[in-house]
Amino acid sequence: MEMALRTRYILLALGMLILGFIAWYFKDIVTYIIVAAVVSTLGRPLARFLRKVRIWKIRFNSSVSAFITLFLILVVLLGMLGFIIPLIAGEFSKLASVDYNALLLQLEGPINQVLVFIGYEPITFSGFSVTDLASSKLASLFKFSKVTDLFGSVAGTIGSIFVGIFSTAFIAFFFLKEEGMFREGLMALTPEGYEDRFSRSFDRITNLLNRYFIGLVVEIIIVAILVTIGLLIVGLNFGTAALIGVLCGLFNVIPYLGPWIGGGFGIVIALAMNVDQPFMSHTLPVLGFMIIVFGSSQMIDNILIQPLIYSSSVKAHPLEIFLVIMAAGSIAGILGMILAIPVYTILRVLASEFLSNLKVVRKLTENMEPGVNVGERDLPK
Incomplete structure (x- = not known):
């Protein structure tokens, strides 16, 4: 048996x-x-x-x-x-x-x-000369063979x-x-005999992912607003502050790396916008205050926003989430890191519903809503 x-x-x-x-x-x-x-x-x-x-x-x-x-x-x-x-x-x-x-x-x-x-x-x-470098790169780019390849790729x-x-x-x-x-x-x-279990899994997955994606959209908006307001206080004009805020909010979707990428773009944009200002007396203090804004927004995000999102959807240990994201990044790069949490959520729900007799599955899903204990009497005949 x-x-x-x-x-x-x-x-x-x-x-x-x-x-x-x-x-x-x-x-x-x-x-x-x-x-x-x-x-x-x-x-x-x-x-x-x-x-x-x-x-x-x-x-x-x-x-x-x-x-x-x-x-x-x-x-x-x-x-x-x-x-x-x-x-x-x-x-x-x-x-x-x-x-x-x-x-x-x-x-x-x-x-x-x-x-x-x-x-x-x-x-x-x-x-x-940046102009000479750009001209040489463009000249090599716009050769006939490369132009045809470029147009084909764009089309x-x-x-x-x-x-x-x-x-x-x-x-x-x-x-x-x-x-x-x-x-x-x-x-x-779905194979016959598993319809009820799969139906329950579908409802749980839909509920968890709905909460996760709604929370993610809210997180993007809050981070963008926080960064924009902070940069306006620092002294940047609205257009520049809003652009950097939107970039930081969007890049924040990428776990761990996203805030660094968004902050890096913000620093580069601020440097370019303040090229006519004295570096030591004006630009450097502005960059310092921008770093404080980025750090403060990330602290608010990490301490207040992300725990609410992940605790209501993933319900996994932070180390577990970190390892899953790193593994997904190794397999599929940045796209894998973005999709790691929702895919892992789906797999955990399915495992808790269909494989709950396995000790490792029970350990990984102990904080989730209880699934059906799959024993011999529960399996389709």
């Missing part, structure tokens, strides 16, 4: 591995479906509301309500882009007009002081983006029109 139980566990694990390989092989399609499921989940309350609304005794059917919902989501996204893109374009136009040769010459003195202090030879930027990327947007919108339309389609599609892939 124990051998039969072990065989069933092995077959279940093999089935999950095969399903994972199929999902990886068709990762583009799986990505469209997952994004469409997220979009439909966000838009479902509005679609339900529209189906109940009557205008001159006319009630919207499921198709019309789904179309209006997708249209309004698109309008909101375009409105956000319409606010952010001009802001970014204005700041980049200022960056394009910066005299980077003057910036390097301004940094030469402080850099050499540090090099001499640590025992290295000083360097000089007097014979160096392919644009085509992929349009295909992705259309596919996601098309799938999301039917998810909104026919509620439960995504769930029913997954249930159709």
Whole structure:
């Protein structure tokens, strides 16, 4: 009997591995479906509301309500882009007009002081020209062979983006029109006898991931606002402060590395914007205050915001989360680090539901909501 139980566990694990390989092989399609499921989940309350609304005794059917919902989501996204893109374009136009040769010459003195202090030879930027370097790089880039490759790559990327947007919108339309389609599609892939357990897992995963992603969006907004307000207090203009704040909020999605990347971009932008100011008396104090702003926002994020997000979704030990993120980063880079927590959450829920007889699974999922104890009497006959 124990051998039969072990065989069933092995077959279940093999089935999950095969399903994972199929999902990886068709990762583009799986990505469209997952994004469409997220979009439909966000838009479902509005679609339900529209189906109940009557205008001159006319009630919207499921198709019309789904179309209006997708249209309004698109309008909101375009409105956000319409606010952010001009802001970014204005700041980049200022960056394009910066005299980077003057910036390097301004940094030469402080850099050499540090090099001499640590025992290295000083360097000089007097014979160096950023314009000449950029011209040589552009000349090598815009050779005929490379131009054709570049246009081909750009055309392919644009085509992929349009295909992705259309596919996601098309799938999301039917998810909104026919509620439960995504769930029913997954249930159709579930072996007989496991439907109840998978249904419970689906509900738990949906609940946890909804809380996680909502918390993540709130975290991005709060970090962006905190950094923007802090930089305004430091003395940066609104456009520059908002740009750096948005970058810090977005990069904060990347665990551990994101805050450093966002802060690094902020320092570079501030250096470029203050190229005409005295470095030691003006620029250096501004950079110091910016570092204080970045550090303070990260302390608030790490102490107050992240524990609320992770405690209500992942419910895992901080060391456990760290190891999972590092492993995911080794496998799939930055994208793996971003997806590590939601994927690990899904795996833990499935393991707690289907493999709770294993000691290691019970240990890893002891802080989660209790799953079903899978014994011999629980397995399908």
